[in-house]
Amino acid sequence: MMNSPIPENESLRLKNLKEYSILDTLPEEEYDDITQLASQICETNISTISLIDEKRQWFKSKVGLNDNESSRDAAFCAHAIVNPNEIFTVKDSRLDDRFHDNPLVVGEPHVVFYTGIPLLSPEGFALGTLCVIDDKPKELNEKQLKALKALSNQVVSLFELRKSKILLEKFANDLANRNKELEKFAYVAAHDIKSPLNNISGLSRILIDDYSAKLDQEAITYLSMLDASSQTLRNLVDGILEHSKGDAILVGKRTVFELGALVRETIALLDTQQEFGITTAFEDQEIYTNRVALQQILLNLIGNSIKYNNSKHVSIEVGFEETEEYYHFRVTDNGNGIRKEDQSRIFDIFEVLTSEDRFGRRGNGIGLSTVKKLVEGLGGTLAVESEINKGTTIRFTLTKYSFI
Numbered sequence: 001m002m003n004s005p006i007p008e009n010e011s012l013r014l015k016n017l018k019e020y021s022i023l024d025t026l027p028e029e030e031y032d033d034i035t036q037l038a039s040q041i042c043e044t045n046i047s048t049i050s051l052i053d054e055k056r057q058w059f060k061s062k063v064g065l066n067d068n069e070s071s072r073d074a075a076f077c078a079h080a081i082v083n084p085n086e087i088f089t090v091k092d093s094r095l096d097d098r099f100h101d102n103p104l105v106v107g108e109p110h111v112v113f114y115t116g117i118p119l120l121s122p123e124g125f126a127l128g129t130l131c132v133i134d135d136k137p138k139e140l141n142e143k144q145l146k147a148l149k150a151l152s153n154q155v156v157s158l159f160e161l162r163k164s165k166i167l168l169e170k171f172a173n174d175l176a177n178r179n180k181e182l183e184k185f186a187y188v189a190a191h192d193i194k195s196p197l198n199n200i201s202g203l204s205r206i207l208i209d210d211y212s213a214k215l216d217q218e219a220i221t222y223l224s225m226l227d228a229s230s231q232t233l234r235n236l237v238d239g240i241l242e243h244s245k246g247d248a249i250l251v252g253k254r255t256v257f258e259l260g261a262l263v264r265e266t267i268a269l270l271d272t273q274q275e276f277g278i279t280t281a282f283e284d285q286e287i288y289t290n291r292v293a294l295q296q297i298l299l300n301l302i303g304n305s306i307k308y309n310n311s312k313h314v315s316i317e318v319g320f321e322e323t324e325e326y327y328h329f330r331v332t333d334n335g336n337g338i339r340k341e342d343q344s345r346i347f348d349i350f351e352v353l354t355s356e357d358r359f360g361r362r363g364n365g366i367g368l369s370t371v372k373k374l375v376e377g378l379g380g381t382l383a384v385e386s387e388i389n390k391g392t393t394i395r396f397t398l399t400k401y402s403f404i
Contacts, residue, residue: 003073016123017128031060109133109135110135257286276315310335314333332392348369
């Protein structure tokens with residue numbers, strides 16, 4: 001028996017093969033369908049998808065064989081990969097000096113006829129073969145060879161899909177781990193920043209409340225500014241944390257829940273004294289979406305409608321309707337309004353259009369950016385309609401179908 005020569009760049013070929021992580025995997029229907037077709041088209045007893053590693057040929061799929069692998073030394077496929085751009089055919093192994101005494105010829109499965117199509121990776125390496133085998137002399141016609149070549153291309157396509165899936169899963173895992181690290185860092189950093197800020201604010205209030213009689217007006221003004229600045233920075237830190245949690249919120253499962261109950265719960269969180277006129281314009285019904293994400297969206301939109309509203313009587317309406325593919329929401333208020341030229345940038349992170357809200361606090365430009373992130377993450381869109389001193393309507397949609 002003549003051992004097969006070793007292909008050029010064998011170490012690179014083996015490295016390329018291992019990148020697919022396919023050796024010793026379980027049988028898969030997609031591959032079995034191909035070997036079954038190859039056997040039927042070529043009218044042979046045996047067909048295999050064989051991969052050649054350092055010491056063996058291993059069968060990803062097989063028809064007409066019981067073994068899962070065999071020695072590379074005896075493998076016909078090990079000869080076939082030496083010239084990766086050529087079809088390797090042995091019409092009658094008993095008459096071939098290379099194979100006449102091969103254990104696979106003189107013993108089971110009595111290989112007499114063999115044709116193998118090298119499975120070429122995009123890098124040009126022959127990973128193995130799609131082959132057909134019979135126990136009697138044979139020669140394939142042109143149509144059979146063409147069909148076998150087409151099937152071999154499908155095998156390589158399946159390999160590439162597998163490789164892409166592995167890379168995507170690795171990327172997703174790496175990204176998830178990095179997000180966890182960033183989230184942990186954000187919380188630690190926020191704590192380390194907010195603790196001294198709370199101390200500064202607390203000390204400022206103590207000085208103002210307990211020592212105002214001993215301080216002149218300028219000193220009191222400076223302390224008040226220090227307290228306000230500390231509060232602004234705390235709010236900014238909280239906003240950044242809220243924005244960073246958007247991805248984690250989107251991972252949450254969709255559930256069925258009462259929309260009216262969610263909206264009432266959200267209003268109660270924002271209007272604890274029931275001093276604002278917040279109403280709904282829809283009949284209570286069940287919807288199926290990410291509850292946590294929707295509540296975060298409504299908290300930001302209704303909260304903005306309260307904060308950026310200088311009307312004596314704040315009026316806000318939450319609307320809802322649905323179509324076949326989307327849930328449609330709107331939040332309408334009688335607030336300050338947004339200039340036409342500013343409407344395209346209100347969802348940009350850190351974009352602040354007003355110096356302060358109705359409570360005298362400066363915004364951080366993060367809330368609406370978070371809204372955009374969540375809406376788009378749930379397969380929806382955002383739109384703004386606004387007129388200065390008359391109010392604003394923000395509309396958004398959420399897809400009814402699984403989006404992530």
